[in-house]
Amino acid sequence: MDVGIIGGTGPLGRGLALRLAVAGHRVLLGSRDAERAEGICAELRDVAGGALAAGSLQGVANVEAAAPDMVVLATPWDGALATVAELVGTLRGSTVVSVGNALVRHGREAHAVVPPRGSVAAMVQAALPESHVVAAGQHLPARSLTDLGQPFAADVLVCADDADARQAVCDLLCTVDGLRPVSAGSLAQAAAIEAFTAVLVTVNMGHRAHSTLRLAGMTLPAHGDGRPAGTEDAAGKAASSAGGGSRP
Numbered sequence: 001m002d003v004g005i006i007g008g009t010g011p012l013g014r015g016l017a018l019r020l021a022v023a024g025h026r027v028l029l030g031s032r033d034a035e036r037a038e039g040i041c042a043e044l045r046d047v048a049g050g051a052l053a054a055g056s057l058q059g060v061a062n063v064e065a066a067a068p069d070m071v072v073l074a075t076p077w078d079g080a081l082a083t084v085a086e087l088v089g090t091l092r093g094s095t096v097v098s099v100g101n102a103l104v105r106h107g108r109e110a111h112a113v114v115p116p117r118g119s120v121a122a123m124v125q126a127a128l129p130e131s132h133v134v135a136a137g138q139h140l141p142a143r144s145l146t147d148l149g150q151p152f153a154a155d156v157l158v159c160a161d162d163a164d165a166r167q168a169v170c171d172l173l174c175t176v177d178g179l180r181p182v183s184a185g186s187l188a189q190a191a192a193i194e195a196f197t198a199v200l201v202t203v204n205m206g207h208r209a210h211s212t213l214r215l216a217g218m219t220l221p222a223h224g225d226g227r228p229a230g231t232e233d234a235a236g237k238a239a240s241s242a243g244g245g246s247r248p
């Protein structure tokens with residue numbers, strides 16, 4: 001699959017680009033400066049040490065990275081709106097994965113701040129009404145993604161209002177070694193998912209760690225989205241019994 005990454009030159013964008021390219025996807029790593037993007041891609045090809053197919057990782061301008069049907073928005077959260085405002089037409093009809101967390105640093109802690117509309121993902125969805133915004137990847141430690149030599153296992157909470165887009169992102173994440181997507185409902189869940197990142201970052205700073213999320217107590221296929229075929233009702237009952245109301 002072709003995947004674009006807008007703002008792909010930062011730690012998270014690089015890590016995702018590398019893992020997706022290793023998984024066999026064609027990644028367009030975007031930047032405000034295409035030359036800078038190509039330089040980052042050259043570094044990532046070195047990291048991969050020949051494991052990438054020719055042409056699987058290309059550095060491009062953000063507008064080119066916005067062209068595929070699957071696009072990751074990996075700018076800092078406070079640059080997201082201005083970035084997508086210039087790409088509304090290009091992103092129309094596409095699935096846009098919002099990885100952003102609205103955090104501020106207070107000494108040895110990260111604190112969550114509330115962006116307009118309650119989450120970065122909802123803010124981006126409002127700016128891109130004709131795109132399908134999916135929140136995912138907020139808890140991934142960028143450094144672990146770029147370290148191909150270390151074993152890596154992470155659950156990735158995936159939420160969206162469009163069920164097909166959410167499933168498409170789960171399917172994409174399933175192809176990446178070590179990632180286990182977990183369908184987590186509608187985009188309303190993004191506020192809690194993003195805010196929890198502040199706790200995770202604080203824990204990691206305090207413990208000098210790169211921990212991520214791993215859910216206990218639920219049986220998932222090795223590479224699954226937590227919603228095995230034919231279990232729609234079971235998922236709804238689980239939500240009710242946890243006080244979560246009806247399934248989105």
Ligand SMILES: NC(=O)c1ccc[n+]([C@@H]2O[C@H](COP(=O)([O-])OP(=O)(O)OC[C@H]3O[C@@H](n4cnc5c(N)ncnc54)[C@H](OP(=O)(O)O)[C@@H]3O)[C@@H](O)[C@H]2O)c1
Pocket residue numbers: 007008009010011012013030031032033036037073074075076077078079080083099100101102137138139140141142143
């Ligand atoms: N770092 C992590 O471990 C991590 C983990 C999970 C989620 N996230 C989220 O992922 C996103 C990216 O994180 P990151 O640490 O990779 O971010 P970053 O390095 O601060 O930014 C990523 C790239 O965005 C571009 N950029 C910077 N400021 C911009 C602006 N005002 N407008 C448009 N583009 C701008 C820059 O690329 P160019 O200069 O090349 O255009 C930069 O290299 C953030 O929203 C973060 O909350 C990060």
